[in-house]
Amino acid sequence: MELEGITKRFPGVVANKDIGFKVRRGTVHAIVGENGAGKSTLMKILYGVQRPDEGSIRVDGKEVNLHSPSDAIAVGIGMVFQHFQLADNFTVLENVTLGAEKLHGIGDAARTKIREISDSYGLDIDPDALVADLGVGARQRIEILKVLYRNARIIILDEPTAVLVPQEVEELFDNLRGLKAEGLTVLFISHKLDEVLSVADSVTVIRRGTTIDTVDPKSVNARQLAELMVGSQLPTPETEESTVTDKVVLRTEDIVLAGGAATRNVLDGISLTIRAGEVLGIAGVEGNGQAELVEVIMGMREPTSGLVFLHDKDISDWHVREIREAGVAYIPEDRHRHALLLEAPLWENRVLGHQTEEPNAKGGLINAAGAKADTERIVRDYDVRTPSIHVKAASLSGGNQQKLIVGREMSHQPKVLVAAHPTRGVDVGAQASIWDIIRTARRDGLAVLLISADLEELIGLSDTIHVILRGRLTGTFDPDTVTAEDLGAAMTGATGHEPGGDVDQPSADASAHPGAAPSADPGADPSVKPSDSKDAR
Numbered sequence: 110m111e112l113e114g115i116t117k118r119f120p121g122v123v124a125n126k127d128i129g130f131k132v133r134r135g136t137v138h139a140i141v142g143e144n145g146a147g148k149s150t151l152m153k154i155l156y157g158v159q160r161p162d163e164g165s166i167r168v169d170g171k172e173v174n175l176h177s178p179s180d181a182i183a184v185g186i187g188m189v190f191q192h193f194q195l196a197d198n199f200t201v202l203e204n205v206t207l208g209a210e211k212l213h214g215i216g217d218a219a220r221t222k223i224r225e226i227s228d229s230y231g232l233d234i235d236p237d238a239l240v241a242d243l244g245v246g247a248r249q250r251i252e253i254l255k256v257l258y259r260n261a262r263i264i265i266l267d268e269p270t271a272v273l274v275p276q277e278v279e280e281l282f283d284n285l286r287g288l289k290a291e292g293l294t295v296l297f298i299s300h301k302l303d304e305v306l307s308v309a310d311s312v313t314v315i316r317r318g319t320t321i322d323t324v325d326p327k328s329v330n331a332r333q334l335a336e337l338m339v340g341s342q343l344p345t346p347e348t349e350e351s352t353v354t355d356k357v358v359l360r361t362e363d364i365v366l367a368g369g370a371a372t373r374n375v376l377d378g379i380s381l382t383i384r385a386g387e388v389l390g391i392a393g394v395e396g397n398g399q400a401e402l403v404e405v406i407m408g409m410r411e412p413t414s415g416l417v418f419l420h421d422k423d424i425s426d427w428h429v430r431e432i433r434e435a436g437v438a439y440i441p442e443d444r445h446r447h448a449l450l451l452e453a454p455l456w457e458n459r460v461l462g463h464q465t466e467e468p469n470a471k472g473g474l475i476n477a478a479g480a481k482a483d484t485e486r487i488v489r490d491y492d493v494r495t496p497s498i499h500v501k502a503a504s505l506s507g508g509n510q511q512k513l514i515v516g517r518e519m520s521h522q523p524k525v526l527v528a529a530h531p532t533r534g535v536d537v538g539a540q541a542s543i544w545d546i547i548r549t550a551r552r553d554g555l556a557v558l559l560i561s562a563d564l565e566e567l568i569g570l571s572d573t574i575h576v577i578l579r580g581r582l583t584g585t586f587d588p589d590t591v592t593a594e595d596l597g598a599a600m601t602g603a604t605g606h607e608p609g610g611d612v613d614q615p616s617a618d619a620s621a622h623p624g625a626a627p628s629a630d631p632g633a634d635p636s637v638k639p640s641d642s643k644d645a646r
Contacts, residue, residue: 110155110263110294115164117150119504122496124150125161126318132263132311137285137295139305139326142315143339143536148298149506151315152265155296156188157181168263179208187261189252191268191298191507191534192445197241201234205255212258226257230284244396264288265296268534270304282308300536301563302331314338339538352386353572357420358556359383359406359437359525364415366401366580375401377580379415381558383525388547388557390571390588392564392596398580399560400442403529406558407439408432419525433462438523440514442530442560444507448514451503455495456484458502459517466521487516492542508539515543519550526550529560544570564593578602 115128125147132138142148153159155166157175165172168184175181181188195204205223206215213219223236232250240248249269256264270278285295285308299305305312306326314321314337321337329337360383366376376398383389393399404410406417408429417425419435433439439462441447449458460469460480468479484498491512495505502510511531518526528547532540547557547570561567567574568588576584576599584599 111167111170112155113165113167115151115154115161115166117147117154117159117161123318125154128164128315128318128320130313130320130323132294132296134294135289135292136310137289137297137308139297139299139309139312140315141299141302141305141312141334141338143508143538146315146338146536147318148315149267152188152267152296152298155181156186156265182259182261185260185262186265187256187259187263188265189249189256189267189269192443193248193252195240195248195251197239199240200236201238201240201251201254202236204240204251205236205258209259212260222258223254226254230254230257230287244394244400247396262292263294263296265298267298268300269297270299270301278304300534300540302334302537306331306334335537338536351572352552352554354385354387354554356385356554357382357418358385359558360418361402361406362416362418364402364405364417365413366398366405366410367413368580373580374413375580376405376412379577379580379582381575381582383556383558385554385556386551387573388551388559388571390567390574391558391560391577392567392574392586392600393560393577394600395562397577397600399577400529401580402577403439403442403527403558403560406432406527407437430465434465436522436524438518438521438526440518440526440528440531442533444510444514449502449510452501454500455488455493455498455502455505455513456481458513459484459487461517463517463521483520487513487520491516491546508535511535512539512542515546519546523555526555526557528557530562531559532561532563532566564596567596568593576600 110132113129115125116123117125128147128151140148140151150159154161155175157177157180160176166175167173168186173180173184175184178188196207199207202215202220202223206213206219213222220236223234226232227234230253232254234247234250234254240251243251253269269281285297288295297305297309306329309326311323312326312329312334313323314334316338324334324337361379361381364376364379365374368375379402381389391399391402401410405412408424408427408431412425415425416423419432419437424432424435427435445451448461450461456477457480460475463469464475468476468483470476471479481498487493488495488498493505493509493512493516495509502513505513515531526547531547532543535543544566547559551557559567559570568591571588574586574588574591574596575582576586576596578600586596
């Protein structure tokens, strides 16, 4: 593939300007840059979602005009989006064949083909599973399978490792190397620079909408690459000295969430204590109960048994609004589904979750003027890069959307912050900003529950780390001594001993295939069926 002079303009902003680079067949070519640098726009152009205003794209030496994703698929380009494009109420088979019915039909032939691709690339996908029952990791594997099912020869992967533990990342990279060996080409977009350097054959850096350079990953390190991206050094999530106090702010006591008559509990005896000035980290493969734990704490689910205390008050049966008004801030794991109204302006998004509190409300009514003024402050204080508070949230890059959410949640003097994957899919600059906010709030006495798939982030920010596996807390780790590999092994059940906690012995599938999600992912383990939720994820 060759790009030359790609330029794309939107009202008030030039997203791409004179972008050009070449991608060799049978290679992994990484694209890196800040949020807002123009990567997503460029990938949408390559996939036919948007049309460039200027420039040309050549595939196998032939210029192509991509008016739609169908055109891209026809020339062998497939894309796995960071935010998945799946219908929850469809099965895997129905999602994969949707729009591709002519390839293998919608019955047994398609089912056989899906199983064949799944087995060939180690995706462990059941074609008859309902997508609504699957965790984030399984959904990502379905997206990759969809692209392979359509015979793509050039595969665009947008942040593919965001939900994976280290062992699973290595497994994915092994798969990418296998794709390369078969002559497939991979465009790999990621903010994890160490991963980029380990898997890519070439790296193109984009800054402020234009290409800065294409480099050989063997000739640069992560810090040099970060400097090319943002003009500054790569941030680290390290915290300073301990600020943990004796004051208990949030406590859960033996939380149980039943999984149905024929299945094990989704949550089983979860007891946690978070003190003022403490960051308590939760590590786990997606689908092991961490999302349900957050929902119980936030009042979105009623626990089968057990209690949740805020200070000394039992809030187990409180509604979400009462919990929010009592000082519990919340950064959801999926900003598009749970934190933003993408078609609403920024100032309306600032009101979400705080519609009864000042400055958003006055006399029982929404105070639009107050909300707008405070949105201007958040944009300024949290460096949300936007031309106006009146633009739609959908027009912001992922990192700027996340900074808006963090600014909104920190604007009400919270006592507790429940942060689920707070830096997922954001660049090193936005990541550093969010880490600084958490560190500052920790020093000021905020109690933080941090759930993250970024093990460097967990180790760097947390005062204590618990591992959750199959709905149980199976290990407690000291961030000063634990390694990402240790955590990854504990998260997948591939180790028989974790210090500081009672540990399940690994099941046969987990020990035989360490790092794989099937044993811990409800979409792959038929014994795990998430219970009904007020939020049908």
